[in-house]
Amino acid sequence: MKIHRIEIKNFRNFKELDVMLGEQVVVAGENKIGKTNLLHALRLVLDPSLPDSARQLQKTDFWDGLGDSLTKEHSIQISVELTDFEDDEDLMAVLAEHLIEPEPMVARLTYVFQPLPTLEGDPKSDADYEFFIYGGDRQDNRVGYEVRRRIPLDVLHALRDAERDLATWTRSPLKPLLDEAVKDIDRDELETIADDVLEATEAVLDVPKVKKVSEAKDGAEVEPSESEAEDEESEDELEKTPIRKLAHQIASRLEDMVGVSQALDTTLGFSPTDPDRLLRAIRLFIDGGRRRVSDASLGSANLLYLTLKSIELDQLAELGQRDHTFLAIEEPEAHLHPHLQRLVYRDFLRRRPHQQADGRNQAGARRHQTIFLTTHSPHIISVAPLRSIVLLKYSSDRSHTEGASAARIELTDKEVEDIERYLDVNRGEMLFAQGVILVEGPAEEYLVPVFGKLLKQDFDELGISVCSVSGTNFLPYVRLLGRDGFRIPFAVLTDLDPKDDGTSLGGPRVLKLLEELMEPDEYEGLSGEERLARASDFGIFLNTHTLEIDLFASGCNESMCKTLIELAENNAARERAEGWREEPSTLDKVRFLEDIRAIGKGRFAQRLASHIGADCCPPYIQEAIKYVAAKCR
Numbered sequence: 001m002k003i004h005r006i007e008i009k010n011f012r013n014f015k016e017l018d019v020m021l022g023e024q025v026v027v028a029g030e031n032k033i034g035k036t037n038l039l040h041a042l043r044l045v046l047d048p049s050l051p052d053s054a055r056q057l058q059k060t061d062f063w064d065g066l067g068d069s070l071t072k073e074h075s076i077q078i079s080v081e082l083t084d085f086e087d088d089e090d091l092m093a094v095l096a097e098h099l100i101e102p103e104p105m106v107a108r109l110t111y112v113f114q115p116l117p118t119l120e121g122d123p124k125s126d127a128d129y130e131f132f133i134y135g136g137d138r139q140d141n142r143v144g145y146e147v148r149r150r151i152p153l154d155v156l157h158a159l160r161d162a163e164r165d166l167a168t169w170t171r172s173p174l175k176p177l178l179d180e181a182v183k184d185i186d187r188d189e190l191e192t193i194a195d196d197v198l199e200a201t202e203a204v205l206d207v208p209k210v211k212k213v214s215e216a217k218d219g220a221e222v223e224p225s226e227s228e229a230e231d232e233e234s235e236d237e238l239e240k241t242p243i244r245k246l247a248h249q250i251a252s253r254l255e256d257m258v259g260v261s262q263a264l265d266t267t268l269g270f271s272p273t274d275p276d277r278l279l280r281a282i283r284l285f286i287d288g289g290r291r292r293v294s295d296a297s298l299g300s301a302n303l304l305y306l307t308l309k310s311i312e313l314d315q316l317a318e319l320g321q322r323d324h325t326f327l328a329i330e331e332p333e334a335h336l337h338p339h340l341q342r343l344v345y346r347d348f349l350r351r352r353p354h355q356q357a358d359g360r361n362q363a364g365a366r367r368h369q370t371i372f373l374t375t376h377s378p379h380i381i382s383v384a385p386l387r388s389i390v391l392l393k394y395s396s397d398r399s400h401t402e403g404a405s406a407a408r409i410e411l412t413d414k415e416v417e418d419i420e421r422y423l424d425v426n427r428g429e430m431l432f433a434q435g436v437i438l439v440e441g442p443a444e445e446y447l448v449p450v451f452g453k454l455l456k457q458d459f460d461e462l463g464i465s466v467c468s469v470s471g472t473n474f475l476p477y478v479r480l481l482g483r484d485g486f487r488i489p490f491a492v493l494t495d496l497d498p499k500d501d502g503t504s505l506g507g508p509r510v511l512k513l514l515e516e517l518m519e520p521d522e523y524e525g526l527s528g529e530e531r532l533a534r535a536s537d538f539g540i541f542l543n544t545h546t547l548e549i550d551l552f553a554s555g556c557n558e559s560m561c562k563t564l565i566e567l568a569e570n571n572a573a574r575e576r577a578e579g580w581r582e583e584p585s586t587l588d589k590v591r592f593l594e595d596i597r598a599i600g601k602g603r604f605a606q607r608l609a610s611h612i613g614a615d616c617c618p619p620y621i622q623e624a625i626k627y628v629a630a631k632c633r
Contacts, residue, residue, distance in 0.1 A: 001091055001151070001324045002370050004106060005081040010063045010074060012037045015400035022387035022407040024349050027374040028431055029392035034401040035374035038392070039155060039328050041078045042372070044111045045133060046153035046326060048145060057113045058126045065399050071122045075114035082107045082151075090323040094150045098135025098143070109135055109143055153326040153372075156309065173308035180315060206241050302336060306344060317368035326370045333377035345373065346383040381428030386411075386420050391431055391486045404486045415476040426467065430481075434463030435628040436490040438477055441468050442602035443547055444493055446609050452625050454614035462632040472505075478513055489631035491539040491624040495546045506542050510535050539627055541620040548596055549589055555616035556608075557584045563608045567599045 003025065008017040013034040027035050043050050059070060066074060085091035086105045095107040113131045115123045123129060133143040250266050306329075313325045333341050348371050373380065381389065389406045411419070423430070430436055437448055448466045452459050459466070469477055474492050481490045492513065497505035507528075514531050515523055517538040523531065535542060543550040552560055561581035568574045573595045580587050596604050 001082055001085040001088065003080055003326065003372075004083040005079075006038075006042070007077070007079040007081075008038075008041050009077045010066065011041055011076045011078060012061055012063065013401045014038075014041070015063050015065055015395075017401065017403050019390055019403040019405045020407045021390065021405060022385065024370060024385060024388040025372045025390060026349065026380065026384040026388045027372070027390045027392060028376065028381055028428075029374075029401075030376060030432070033392045033394070035376075035392060036330060039330060039372075039374060041111075042080065042153055042326070042328065043155060045078055045080050045109050046148055046151065047155065048148035048152045052131075055111070055131050056126075057129070057131065059123070059129075061113070063400065072115045072119065075112055077113075078111040080109050082109070085324075088323065090320075091151070094147055094323060095135075097141060098147075100136055107135065108137075109133060109147070112139070150322055151324045151326070152322060153328060154309075154313070155328045155330065156306075156332075157330050173305060173312045176312050177308065177315065180319070206244070208241055302334060303340065303344065306332075310348075313369055322368075324368050324370070326372055328372040328374070330374050331376075332373050333375055333380060338379045341377060341379040342383045345380050349373075349384055349388065376432070378428035378432055381431055382424045382426070384423075384428075386416050386423070389431065391488075393487075402487075406480070406485065409479055409485045411476055411479060419476055419480060422469075429465050430467050431486060431488070432463075433465035433488060434632040435465075436481055436488055437464065437466045437624055437628055438474055438481075438490060438492045439466060439468050440472055440494060440547075441470060443605035444468065446602065446605040447547075447551075447612070448493070448621060448625070450609045450612065451614070451617045451621055452629075454612070455617065455622065455625060457625055457629045462629055464628055464632060472509055474509075474513060475516060478516060482517065489539075489628055491541060491628045493541050493621060493624050494543075496543055498545060507532060510540050510542050513540055514538060536623060536627070539624075541624040541627075543618060543620045545589070546593065547618075548593060548601075550618040550620070551608075551616065552584070552587060552592070554618040556612055557581065557587075559608060559611035559613075559616065562611060563604060564595060564599075567604060567607060568595065569598070573598070 002023050003021050005020050006017065008014040010016075014037065017038075027038060029035055044055055057076065062070060062074065062076060081100070082095060083104060083106050085095060085107070095105075098107040098109060100106050100108045111131065111133050113129055115128055116130050119128050132139070135141045135143045135147070247266065254266065309327075313327060316322050317325065332345060336344065373384075375381070387407050391404050392401050393404070394400075395402050439445060439448060445466050445468045449459050452464070457464075467477075472494060474494065478490070478492065479485055481488045494509060495506055499505065511528060511531055514535060517540075518531075518534075526534070532542070544553070548560070558581060561577040564577035565574050565581075568577065576588075576591065576595065580592070
């Protein structure tokens with residue numbers, strides 16, 4: 001089963017959110033964009049641990065854009081649509097009464113917070129509102145605790161208290177695992193173990209203190225005098241063993257402080273000797289048993305916590321205590337370094353080879369879990385399945401939060417794989433940008449940000465990322481970023497790549513992108529030349545030849561020849577560069593490009609970046625930078 005769709009109306013920073021979801025869900029977005037509010041909205045529908053007092057919202061929970069003028073017509077609505085459960089009899093039993101579509105089956109659960117129906121006039125206070133949850137299309141089809149218990153949402157808030165939870169028996173995810181693991185242990189064996197622990201404790205308590213030895217003369221030991229031995233024998237038995245003496249001191253001090261009737265009955269020992277309590281004393285250790293979890297780093301504690309929680313949820317499904325679990329983890333990157341982030345959440349979000357057959361892993365029924373992450377970590381985005389990603393961002397007027405999902409972007413399976421590999425290598429930075437400039441290769445990646453700085457456009461301040469597609473296949477990335485994708489402002493920088501017959505490779509490339517970006521009627525109503533003339537209106541910028549030739553023609557000839565002379569590995573190339581520097585009009589374009597390729601376009605551009613100035617930026621790059629920068633303000 002999975003959450004197919006989420007709709008939220010008038011709740012906190014959400015005016016009207018409507019997103020489709022993939023099999024797993026990774027919600028990305030900047031700080032304070034509403035990721036926590038989205039999780040809380042889901043909790044209102046699905047979390048069985050949330051009391052009704054928390055489900056009774058307040059007027060302040062309405063979307064801020066409504067102001068103080070709330071009327072009887074205003075309500076908060078949160079709907080969750082569920083699919084892919086028709087092959088599971090248990091889930092069918094839970095959701096059959098809440099269907100909105102028969103084939104494929106879609107069930108809907110809706111939370112409503114609205115003015116009381118008996119209210120006369122507009123609501124004045126929180127007491128004028130009620131909440132309820134209903135299934136399907138009928139508000140009288142109320143949903144209660146039993147449904148939430150069978151398909152619960154478990155929320156792990158930002159993992160900063162994992163160490164405390166692991167150390168507290170009632171909160172530790174180790175508790176249910178141990179309870180299940182020991183339920184079949186023979187009671188008599190437990191009693192025997194408890195007795196052994198008691199004997200071991202008594203033995204330690206009775207360890208005597210070191211015998212006194214009088215000062216030796218000439219290195220020979222002298223036994224205590226007869227009077228000293230008599231003094232020792234006359235001491236109270238408690239004082240003969242240091243640990244019992246300490247226990248007696250603690251008890252006596254308590255009695256002195258609060259009196260006999262208020263004092264606590266204390267003792268020292270390894271652990272409780274009651275068989276049931278003995279099991280509760282079991283704790284996780286690390287480093288081969290030498291260290292407690294409390295001695296571990298926060299990252300290690302979080303890693304252990306996630307591991308135990310995952311096993312616990314698998315176990316609950318196997319025992320039939322729930323039919324499906326939605327596990328939401330808020331800011332899962334907390335205290336985990338980048339490599340661990342990628343390893344841990346790749347495991348959570350992607351099935352490994354031994355899981356492929358039936359969706360199960362060796363630890364339990366992972367197919368009974370849906371993972372829901374909220375993050376601002378590009379490292380987690382980099383390992384997330386593309387279809388799982390939901391991006392939250394502000395509306396154009398910044399009055400509310402909008403959502404965009406990759407679940408329904410028109411991409412082939414091969415294109416999805418290509419983009420996932422791209423995000424993995426580039427660590428997902430693209431999806432956190434306010435604007436993106438797509439380029440063909442590493443040369444533009446080095447040079448475009450430098451030109452931006454020279455043109456007084458700070459890419460970091462504006463949130464602009466320059467991303468190479470390592471070729472000329474821009475279409476999947478345009479779909480990913482465009483109006484049917486994540487709606488991130490973008491520009492495309494591409495080469496004309498003229499051919500000897502007077503045609504070019506770049507023209508058809510741009511027309512293909514425009515067919516995707518323009519409305520069909522608009523595209524069909526224009527000639528090829530007219531379409532190309534409109535390309536910049538849609539963020540597509542075409543040069544007059546290739547990057548290097550356009551740079552040379554724009555005033556970078558001196559800098560480029562200097563760079564060639566510095567990096568060329570043979571005298572012939574250096575001599576050619578000297579000639580072109582003296583007489584730019586003699587440039588042999590083919591030979592020039594071959595000399596640069598011999599060095600490596602990326603390496604050449606990296607060195608060239610230290611020599612260029614703003615006055616030699618090609619017009620098509622200037623226009624692209626200004627186009628994206630304007631949309632990021």
